[in-house]
Amino acid sequence: MTFEKIIIIDNCGLTQEIIEQISNLSRHKITIYNDYPADDAETLARIGDADCVLVSWQTKITAEIIAQTTSLKYIGMCCSLYDEASANVNIIAAREKGILVKGVKDYGDEGAVEFIFAQLIFLLKGLLKARWKDEPVELKNKSIGIIGLGTLGLMVAQTALHFGMNVSYFSRTRKYEEEKNGINYLSLDELMQSCDIVTTHLPKNTILLTEREFELKKTNSILVNTSLGVPFEKEAFLKWIANPKNFAIFDADGVGDFIKEFSGHDNIILSDQFGGFTFEAKQRLSEKVLANMKGFLEI
Missing domain, CATH: 3.40.50.720 (NAD(P)-binding Rossmann-like Domain)
Known part of the structure; x- marks a missing residue:
């Protein structure tokens, strides 16, 4: 046929x-x-x-x-x-x-995970215009919080464990089997307050992070968004990122209509291509x- x-x-x-x-x-x-x-x-x-x-x-x-x-x-x-x-x-x-x-x-998950950690390593090692710390630092023992532990979120968690990171997650449903493997469940509030790095892996049009969550978020921390779209309130994010000690990393998928407003900040790292589309x-x-x-x- x-x-x-x-x-x-x-x-x-x-x-x-x-x-x-x-x-x-x-x-x-x-x-x-x-x-x-x-x-x-x-x-x-x-x-x-x-x-x-x-x-x-x-x-x-x-x-x-x-x-x-x-x-x-x-x-x-x-x-x-x-x-x-x-x-x-x-x-x-x-x-x-x-x-x-x-x-x-699941066609682009491997590339997306590599994109996340490549950008994090460049930032932590001081290889970008913006510097997270005064000196290069390691991923080991840094805390990473993963919002959305689906296929991609789980791959990020497993990679982070290989780097010796302290891995936590928030999801609307608990993943008890994964918790046996060193991935700790935290409430969204706890995750935002405690993690050096937060990554988001959420469906399109999901707005999860509001002004309240950004006010809770640990200062001098990093937000990595590979969701298809932006899972936060724009004004709340812009207020948070106005602090030069905070950093954000975006896949091109996650920039949407906000690219002009985002591009003026040295502490926002924008990719001009889709990280997972290798x-x-x-x-x-x-x-x-x-x-x-x-x-x-x-x-």
Whole structure:
């Protein structure tokens, strides 16, 4: 079986080799867009009469768009699908119209973990313009608090343990098995008050850190955000980061619309690329997207 028409509606980051294999799954020549739709009208126009669409996390496919599609049967998300509420595709509207939506899990976790610790090491060793301490310091015996102990958060915890760090976490659900391995549970208040480094790994549109949490946060500490979006109140964060003894590290995923306001602070470290989207991650993503499409055709 094949699709009638496949549209890659934005820059999904797929490898050329996989795109060629995807072409073989379409009866008609596939259409590939390497930029992003300007608005919903352009997104709908790009979808047209396609029965298969591939989309990155940066383009929204809303309920209104889905309602106006005529032939769509499959939406392949070239990104992780954490939950229905935070997805850039309206999963409920798609389901009601009989359209299957498939995402990709865990393709960039290794790169994201390496990004976190690479940036931390550069900061702690005094290799950046901003300096956390007057002298280079070690990760060993520093306290790290992880907010969100999912797959990525757990990988960060395990890596931190290898560095000899004191590892704590906060999650809405306790991870009792992981606590047997030297990862300590703390309330959010306790974690913010006690940890030298706090990392966040939360779904998109999750606002967990408010002015109250930032007021509790240990002075001369580091916040690392690799959440898809910013899990805090902007004004509360800007007030906290105004203290030059506090530092923040952002993956490009976590900068969002705030980049102009963030870029004026020497103690905010901004990456101009997605920390988890390495060459290897791109390969894994592409292979999983292709496998999902083949799986749909075999149903």
